[in-house]
Amino acid sequence: MARPRVFPRGGARRTVHGTTLARVTDLDLIGIAARLDETTSYTLPAFADVACLPRSVVYAWIGAGVIPPGRGAGGTGTRRRWTGAELRAALTAAAEGRRLPVQWDVAPLTRYRLGDRDPEAVGAQSLRSRDYRRELAEACFPPAARARVIALIGAGTPVDQAAAAVNVTRSLVYGRAHRDAEFGRALDDAGHALCIGGVCGSATAYRDGCRGTACRREHNDAAQRARAGQA
Numbered sequence: 131m132a133r134p135r136v137f138p139r140g141g142a143r144r145t146v147h148g149t150t151l152a153r154v155t156d157l158d159l160i161g162i163a164a165r166l167d168e169t170t171s172y173t174l175p176a177f178a179d180v181a182c183l184p185r186s187v188v189y190a191w192i193g194a195g196v197i198p199p200g201r202g203a204g205g206t207g208t209r210r211r212w213t214g215a216e217l218r219a220a221l222t223a224a225a226e227g228r229r230l231p232v233q234w235d236v237a238p239l240t241r242y243r244l245g246d247r248d249p250e251a252v253g254a255q256s257l258r259s260r261d262y263r264r265e266l267a268e269a270c271f272p273p274a275a276r277a278r279v280i281a282l283i284g285a286g287t288p289v290d291q292a293a294a295a296v297n298v299t300r301s302l303v304y305g306r307a308h309r310d311a312e313f314g315r316a317l318d319d320a321g322h323a324l325c326i327g328g329v330c331g332s333a334t335a336y337r338d339g340c341r342g343t344a345c346r347r348e349h350n351d352a353a354q355r356a357r358a359g360q361a
């Protein structure tokens with residue numbers, strides 16, 4: 131799918147305060163807009179979740195005028211909110227270049243996230259890169275989505291399809307299982323539902339595409355036996 135761009139191709143990248151803005155336009159703003167529900171009221175964390183962006187980027191967008199400040203901003207004890215319709219209008223306008231960012235004076239780490247690669251930005255990123263990857267993974271695959279994946283797989287939905295149902299990749303699901311022991315166990319337990327008794331747990335079933343728990347175990351054991359044989 132072609133991604134919307136605000137700025138023309140070929141060298142006409144705009145900079146403000148020396149910061150390249152092209153990166154924000156590489157994001158699929160129209161895709162994000164399409165995931166919003168017009169009548170829902172979104173808090174900033176809720177919008178960041180839907181957009182699969184760190185919250186700091188949403189703050190940067192507010193600072194840059196990509197999206198409006200939201201109702202409740204600046205008040206005491208209130209959280210800023212937007213309707214899905216407001217956010218969708220702002221994102222669509224940004225994607226179509228009708229509302230260009232006018233100010234982009236943000237922290238080095240945020241500038242890195244938006245595409246800057248000067249020493250200051252790279253330094254901030256290397257300090258935070260692991261945290262950042264976790265933050266992104268968490269934003270894209272929040273607890274509710276993880277629970278849904280487990281429920282779907284437990285009901286016999288293949289991992290690929292279960293992942294697609296919550297807009298993540300299979301590798302993100304397995305990556306999470308690798309880092310998060312609790313989720314890994316839940317995935318293993320649910321994955322038993324994918325295997326067929328009497329057929330699964332063999333190299334053939336894995337080759338035929340079964341990624342149920344019995345088949346994955348057999349596949350991993352076989353790989354280990356092969357490595358041991360080579361050693």
Ligand SMILES: [Zn+2]
Binds near residue numbers: 324326330343
């Ligand atoms: Zn199987």
